[in-house]
Amino acid sequence: MYNKIAELSQIKGINSRHIKLLQENGISTAEMLAMSSQIVVSEIKGLGEKTVKTLIWNARNALNMTEFTPVSEMDENTEFFTTGSSELDRILGGGMQTGKVTEVYGPFKSGKTNLAHTLAVTVQLSKKKGGLGGSVAYIDTENTFSRSKIIRIAKRFKIDPKEALSKVFHARIFSSDHQDQMILKAETLCKNRNVRLVIVDSLMALLRAEYVGIGMLAKRQCVLNNMIHALSRIAEMYNAAILVTNQVAVQIKGLFSADDAIGGNIVAHGCHFRIMFKTKGFSSNSSLKRRAIIVDAPDLPPEECEFYITSAGVADSEEVDLPQAKSLEFDIETVYEESEDDDSFDEEDEDEESESSNIKKLTDIKGIGKGTLESLKEQGIHSVEDLLDADPKELSSKISGVSNSMIEEWQKQAE
Ligand SMILES: Nc1ncnc2c1ncn2[C@@H]1O[C@H](COP(=O)(O)OP(=O)(O)OP(=O)(O)O)[C@@H](O)[C@H]1O
Numbered sequence: 001m002y003n004k005i006a007e008l009s010q011i012k013g014i015n016s017r018h019i020k021l022l023q024e025n026g027i028s029t030a031e032m033l034a035m036s037s038q039i040v041v042s043e044i045k046g047l048g049e050k051t052v053k054t055l056i057w058n059a060r061n062a063l064n065m066t067e068f069t070p071v072s073e074m075d076e077n078t079e080f081f082t083t084g085s086s087e088l089d090r091i092l093g094g095g096m097q098t099g100k101v102t103e104v105y106g107p108f109k110s111g112k113t114n115l116a117h118t119l120a121v122t123v124q125l126s127k128k129k130g131g132l133g134g135s136v137a138y139i140d141t142e143n144t145f146s147r148s149k150i151i152r153i154a155k156r157f158k159i160d161p162k163e164a165l166s167k168v169f170h171a172r173i174f175s176s177d178h179q180d181q182m183i184l185k186a187e188t189l190c191k192n193r194n195v196r197l198v199i200v201d202s203l204m205a206l207l208r209a210e211y212v213g214i215g216m217l218a219k220r221q222c223v224l225n226n227m228i229h230a231l232s233r234i235a236e237m238y239n240a241a242i243l244v245t246n247q248v249a250v251q252i253k254g255l256f257s258a259d260d261a262i263g264g265n266i267v268a269h270g271c272h273f274r275i276m277f278k279t280k281g282f283s284s285n286s287s288l289k290r291r292a293i294i295v296d297a298p299d300l301p302p303e304e305c306e307f308y309i310t311s312a313g314v315a316d317s318e319e320v321d322l323p324q325a326k327s328l329e330f331d332i333e334t335v336y337e338e339s340e341d342d343d344s345f346d347e348e349d350e351d352e353e354s355e356s357s358n359i360k361k362l363t364d365i366k367g368i369g370k371g372t373l374e375s376l377k378e379q380g381i382h383s384v385e386d387l388l389d390a391d392p393k394e395l396s397s398k399i400s401g402v403s404n405s406m407i408e409e410w411q412k413q414a415e
């Protein structure tokens with residue numbers, strides 16, 4: 001279904017006021033409406049219950065969602081990409097899967113954020129090399145995203161670090177409704193920017209802080225339910241992979257076991273794959289060895305495996321091949337942080353210089369692909385000269401997924 005996204009305007013009986021109201025509430029395509037529940041859409045002020053029912057039914061009819069399909073005619077379009085550890089790939093049945101929501105939970109330091117960073121790069125690899133050739137939307141609620149880690153992982157997988165960074169769309173999140181908003185925004189990125197992986201690291205951190213006490217539980221679960229449904233819908237609609245990370249409950253008088261992920265049934269049932277990461281059994285302060293356990297999966301045996309955290313992401317062994325790094329000491333983080341913008345990647349810098357002198361059209365600029373070109377044209381930017389004249393702030397506010405600093409970087413190249 002993901003390759004034939006239909007516009008809202010194609011739905012029978014819809015008018016421009018309906019479209020505006022739906023879009024304002026994050027429903028931007030016919031598929032999104034067709035997969036929505038009448039109860040939820042009826043909450044939108046200005047849309048009557050009857051109208052909502054008709055529009056949703058018409059959308060479903062238009063998309064052939066109101067017929068049963070013989071299974072022999074169903075498309076099998078699941079794709080896999082590597083986690084960076086062949087053992088983890090093995091227990092996952094071939095790697096991280098598209099079309100599904102995967103939850104990874106575990107105690108602090110267990111490697112969740114490391115996996116998120118690794119996947120943010122491996123999804124970019126070509127299909128031949130174990131990736132999907134896609135970009136990633138990274139929803140960061142804990143401020144633990146690290147550019148330098150992405151650079152190191154890119155070097156490990158022999159991807160140009162600058163290109164790798166340009167394909168990671170990052171959003172720092174400050175509240176649970178902001179998180180909700182950006183999950184919906186990620187849908188637009190799937191549509192326009194070839195995003196094939198959406199990461200929420202971590203799913204519960206803000207909800208946990210905002211909805212405190214038993215009295216808030218029902219409300220919190222309702223917000224959570226909406227988020228998980230939106231993620232699940234994105235997974236299916238765009239055949240994208242979704243990774244959510246989650247924490248574990250603190251043990252309170254035997255009520256919860258230390259292994260329980262938080263979020264209750266909503267998360268447990270909403271996620272298709274649940275994987276537990278463990279530090280236990282290893283001396284977690286000195287060892288970077290971790291254990292992964294398949295807790296729940298529709299068609300996988302309950303296996304477990306070991307993997308390692310390295311300075312360049314999740315791997316099978318303590319050491320990974322990293323250009324310019326002989327050992328994987330912790331201080332590598334600082335070394336690369338400092339050298340990232342100077343001469344640490346001489347070859348690439350040279351490449352870029354020679355390229356930048358050859359910039360004639362917009363697509364000669366690194367970071368501007370076909371999708372972005374279309375978005376730029378819509379804003380009246382047809383040539384390199386137009387781009388140089390544009391105000392980065394104003395332009396970035398009009399194009400989703402393009403930041404102020406990206407435009408400034410393009411202008412630098414164009415100059
Ligand atoms: N550059 C590095 N090289 C090797 N190991 C590292 C490096 N940076 C971090 N680590 C290790 O990774 C672990 C932290 O992993 P990560 O941040 O993925 O955990 P997490 O599960 O996301 O934890 P939290 O619940 O706190 O978010 C720590 O044990 C740390 O020692």
Ligand SMILES: [Mg+2]
Binds near residue numbers: 112142144
């Ligand atoms: Mg983390």
